[in-house]
Amino acid sequence: MAENRTVPQVSVLIPTRNERDNIRLLTARLASALRGLGWELIFVDDSDDDTPACIREAEKAFGLNLRLIHRPPGSRQGGLGGAVLEGFAVARGAWVCVMDADLQHPPERIPGLLEKARQDSLDLVVASRMHRQDGLAGLSPGRSRLSTLLAWLTRAFFPGKLKNTSDPLTGFFIVRRAALRRELLSPDGFKVLLEILVRTPGLRVGELPFQIGRRHQGASKAGLLEMGRFLRLLGRLRIQASRHFLGFAAVGATGLFVNTALLFAFTELLGFHYLLSALLAVQGSTAWNFIFTDLLVFGKENNRRGSLARWAGFFALNNLFFLLRGPILTSLVAFLGIHYLISNLISIAVATAIRYLVSSRWIWSKGGSMSTGTAHFYDIHGVIRVESGVPLPELAYFKVPELEGPADILVQIGNLSDPEPRKGDILYEERLGSLGFRLRIRRGERVDVAASPLIGKSPHVLYTNVVEPLLRWSLVARGYALIHGACISYDGKAALITARTDTGKTTTILKTLNLYAFSFLSDDMTILSADGRLYNFPKPLTISRHTLRAVDDARLNFKERLGLQVQSSLHSRLGRRAGFLLARLNLPVASLNALVQMLVPPPKYHISRLIPRVRTERTAQLCRVIVIARGKRRKVRLLKRKAEQILLENGEDAYSFPPYPQIATALRQLNGRDLAHYEQAIISRALHRVPADLIFDPNYQWWRRIPGLMTHSNDLKTQRVARKPIQVHVQQRKSAEI
Numbered sequence: 001m002a003e004n005r006t007v008p009q010v011s012v013l014i015p016t017r018n019e020r021d022n023i024r025l026l027t028a029r030l031a032s033a034l035r036g037l038g039w040e041l042i043f044v045d046d047s048d049d050d051t052p053a054c055i056r057e058a059e060k061a062f063g064l065n066l067r068l069i070h071r072p073p074g075s076r077q078g079g080l081g082g083a084v085l086e087g088f089a090v091a092r093g094a095w096v097c098v099m100d101a102d103l104q105h106p107p108e109r110i111p112g113l114l115e116k117a118r119q120d121s122l123d124l125v126v127a128s129r130m131h132r133q134d135g136l137a138g139l140s141p142g143r144s145r146l147s148t149l150l151a152w153l154t155r156a157f158f159p160g161k162l163k164n165t166s167d168p169l170t171g172f173f174i175v176r177r178a179a180l181r182r183e184l185l186s187p188d189g190f191k192v193l194l195e196i197l198v199r200t201p202g203l204r205v206g207e208l209p210f211q212i213g214r215r216h217q218g219a220s221k222a223g224l225l226e227m228g229r230f231l232r233l234l235g236r237l238r239i240q241a242s243r244h245f246l247g248f249a250a251v252g253a254t255g256l257f258v259n260t261a262l263l264f265a266f267t268e269l270l271g272f273h274y275l276l277s278a279l280l281a282v283q284g285s286t287a288w289n290f291i292f293t294d295l296l297v298f299g300k301e302n303n304r305r306g307s308l309a310r311w312a313g314f315f316a317l318n319n320l321f322f323l324l325r326g327p328i329l330t331s332l333v334a335f336l337g338i339h340y341l342i343s344n345l346i347s348i349a350v351a352t353a354i355r356y357l358v359s360s361r362w363i364w365s366k367g368g369s370m371s372t373g374t375a376h377f378y379d380i381h382g383v384i385r386v387e388s389g390v391p392l393p394e395l396a397y398f399k400v401p402e403l404e405g406p407a408d409i410l411v412q413i414g415n416l417s418d419p420e421p422r423k424g425d426i427l428y429e430e431r432l433g434s435l436g437f438r439l440r441i442r443r444g445e446r447v448d449v450a451a452s453p454l455i456g457k458s459p460h461v462l463y464t465n466v467v468e469p470l471l472r473w474s475l476v477a478r479g480y481a482l483i484h485g486a487c488i489s490y491d492g493k494a495a496l497i498t499a500r501t502d503t504g505k506t507t508t509i510l511k512t513l514n515l516y517a518f519s520f521l522s523d524d525m526t527i528l529s530a531d532g533r534l535y536n537f538p539k540p541l542t543i544s545r546h547t548l549r550a551v552d553d554a555r556l557n558f559k560e561r562l563g564l565q566v567q568s569s570l571h572s573r574l575g576r577r578a579g580f581l582l583a584r585l586n587l588p589v590a591s592l593n594a595l596v597q598m599l600v601p602p603p604k605y606h607i608s609r610l611i612p613r614v615r616t617e618r619t620a621q622l623c624r625v626i627v628i629a630r631g632k633r634r635k636v637r638l639l640k641r642k643a644e645q646i647l648l649e650n651g652e653d654a655y656s657f658p659p660y661p662q663i664a665t666a667l668r669q670l671n672g673r674d675l676a677h678y679e680q681a682i683i684s685r686a687l688h689r690v691p692a693d694l695i696f697d698p699n700y701q702w703w704r705r706i707p708g709l710m711t712h713s714n715d716l717k718t719q720r721v722a723r724k725p726i727q728v729h730v731q732q733r734k735s736a737e738i
Helices: 023-033 051-062 079-090 107-119 141-157 192-199 224-269 274-298 307-335 340-363 393-398 459-477 505-515 558-570 573-584 589-599 640-654 660-668 675-686 706-710
Strands: 010-016 039-045 066-070 095-098 124-128 173-176 205-209 376-380 384-388 409-413 426-429 438-443 447-451 480-484 486-490 493-498 519-522 525-529 533-535 619-630 634-637 692-697
Touching: 010 023, 010 079, 010 107, 023 051, 023 107, 039 051, 039 079, 051 066, 066 079, 079 095, 079 192, 095 107, 107 124, 107 173, 107 205, 124 192, 224 274, 224 340, 274 307, 307 340, 376 393, 384 459, 393 459, 409 459, 426 660, 438 660, 447 459, 459 480, 459 589, 459 660, 459 675, 480 493, 480 640, 480 675, 486 505, 493 505, 493 640, 493 706, 505 706, 519 525, 519 619, 525 675, 619 640, 619 706, 640 675, 640 692
Parallel strands: 010 039, 010 095, 039 066, 124 205, 384 409, 409 447, 493 619, 619 692
Antiparallel strands: 095 173, 124 173, 376 384, 426 438, 438 447, 480 525, 486 493, 486 519, 525 533, 533 619, 634 692
């Protein structure tokens, strides 16, 4: 049969061994189940009977787009898992479905697996036998009990990796081909899914229940040999998953002795203050730890960075952690009265796990240049399409399984060591080289963003400091403005509520939505067209422990509420001011910001987690602009020109953190045009005949006055209890115009 050049949607991959009696019925059911779906069929065959001939007969009988790989004796490495890996290498479909040939895996479930993957934006969907009580009905009682036991044992070995997978040992699953990292896999035996789940980072995994059928013909290949292979695989994966951390911890333990000895020597023998002694001891133990960590733990298999870069990164990391340990050490000694040697050990122990995470993912990250890994796709109202090699949580609302057309913005993470800069490239680099915040933006038919690994490990910084500024000016080039303002609507009419950063806009929006029957469009950014149409941009809301007082039944668990105490302190107005101070001192503040947000992500939650009953609208017509500010309670009517100025100034304020100030001028330029003029023109046209008010309140209670500004009717209803109508009272004051 001539090779079909059409790229299929799904590659159905079936490893076979002596399955001659099942082939014809299997292919008939596949042809029926996948009719109308672009697909190809791949058999990787290790048979010693005439299974290959039966496959060729089925190919002719059903007119299949089929590929057969027959592995002769002596070239069947890895058993079934090795066969699947060979099939992955030749698959052409965007999705690969792996299943057995014995008809225990019903082909009729394949369309459901594909639909589940696309609908929920998943990378892999497991057909789970454990998801329903009768899922194992096709097995004998003994096999059923054994499968349940082995699944439980496997999940116990990998509680983190498999927390959302009830059946990691099934042989029936569908996976996005772009998400596979074949170079990380070395399967041995039947359980290739387990290796994919454990070894592939960042997989988005879901499940779909199915009932395993009874074997049609032939005998099961499971036996003592395969059981031995499985146990060997389980042990190998567990050891490899823990090996780096155990080695890192072992070297760190020896470093403790070095650190403690130096601390004692500097303090007791030389008479230094214990904090100065601790700083000097860190330098000595860091040198010790680096040498043995590099040689024994990471060095041989991770070589993206040179020795000098790894040395510099490791010393920078340890000294940064000393700054974090300093307050802990002081508190333990000064306030709790714990001896400084014991306090030092406690502070080091607290930092070990975090230091390992940063070291393994940043300093000794694996080799390779630019890579997108698993692709993540976002379609923003059909205006801008984004493809990213790492997830962008702020754009989760716009996530789609695939883009209908080429991306307008492509985000890649890598070491940026490839090409020479081209004319027009926008470059930003701090003094830490590839270890720090490093960025290249290249504009052509699409915008190509290349960011250093550190930025890729901090998705909130990647989005806020890189992607969103690009979205702002890309939207302007297409006739839209990205406004720094929240948006709520009622009966199709919307209010755009804007304020300077850290004024209290989020609390105001939450309080308003919690009490009144407004719909939600956006909290931080809103898309505005020149005709006054607003389009939602529902990013997760950045909250604080005080913000929760504005809502009644936020769905945050105990762990999230506890973490909020730390996150609120770090990601606060005070933290923002500290960042600007460091920037004025010409320190690598963008790198520090990325590192801090990687270790302690900001507290961001979707509106549905905070107000579960709220309704989200896609679009509404602008009917009023409301500017909120702190001060003596009054309302001021704004002239159109002043309202424009405030919206533009608040927009710039939202992007005032590095690297934006350094690259803003270049971002605004497109084909010799200054897009800032176009942005102002869009806003000016949109505000034509739209009233704008500046409202002051000393007690941050702007939410009391917003309903009265949006409507003078009494048809707004509270969201509480029986949703009874309420009277909206607004104190009438003489308005001034400015």
